[in-house]
């Protein structure tokens with residue numbers, strides 16, 4: 176498992192673009208062997224990683240953390256998590272999970288989701304893009320640090336001001352593929368995906 180010392184000794188570039196695997200509105204994610212390094216693009220990304228670490232510890236103490244991706248390390252610049260395979264898309268898009276019917280959700284995860292949404296102010300916990308799949312085909316929650324309060328007080332104003340991007344699923348104007356595009360405010364007309372040069 177991850178050892179920051181071992182990586183530093185081997186002078187691994189944590190943010191090598193060749194290892195880029197995903198990006199949200201506040202964190203950019205790179206895979207190194209069996210872990211991911213999530214670079215904080217904005218202070219809000221850092222706040223989410225810290226929230227995740229606290230939520231993880233809270234769930235662990237209640238024995239509800241078996242299908243939650245731990246935060247193995249966090250500092251102001253990045254956080255580290257185990258790597259999980261992505262869920263297959265539906266019609267090229269992420270979709271809302273059915274917590275009751277989805278066979279890939281364990282009883283532990285169902286209880287943890289109830290705890291996070293009812294008692295820990297959790298937000299955006301239905302989107303399949305916030306989950307990975309473990310080696311047994313069960314769902315693992317990977318993105319759970321956004322609270323309703325953080326979303327309303329900080330994320331929305333920053334997105335409206337064009338500081339943080341909103342993520343839309345559209346055709347990239349360069350490669351033509353339907354992808355998640357990062358759009359900064361209403362005036363942003365740049366419809367390129369990250370692979371085609373948009374930051």
Ligand SMILES: Nc1ncnc2c1ncn2[C@@H]1O[C@H](COP(=O)(O)OP(=O)(O)O)[C@@H](O)[C@H]1O
Nearest residue numbers: 197198199200201202204211256257258259318
């Ligand atoms: N532990 C992980 N294993 C595999 N892929 C991941 C992992 N964490 C994040 N990703 C990928 O990186 C993307 C962005 O990470 P995420 O944590 O959702 O950032 P944000 O909080 O900015 O939305 C995810 O949608 C997913 O595709």
Ligand SMILES: [Mg+2]
Nearest residue numbers: 199304305318
């Ligand atoms: Mg996300």
Ligand SMILES: [Zn+2]
Nearest residue numbers: 347350368371
């Ligand atoms: Zn493109």
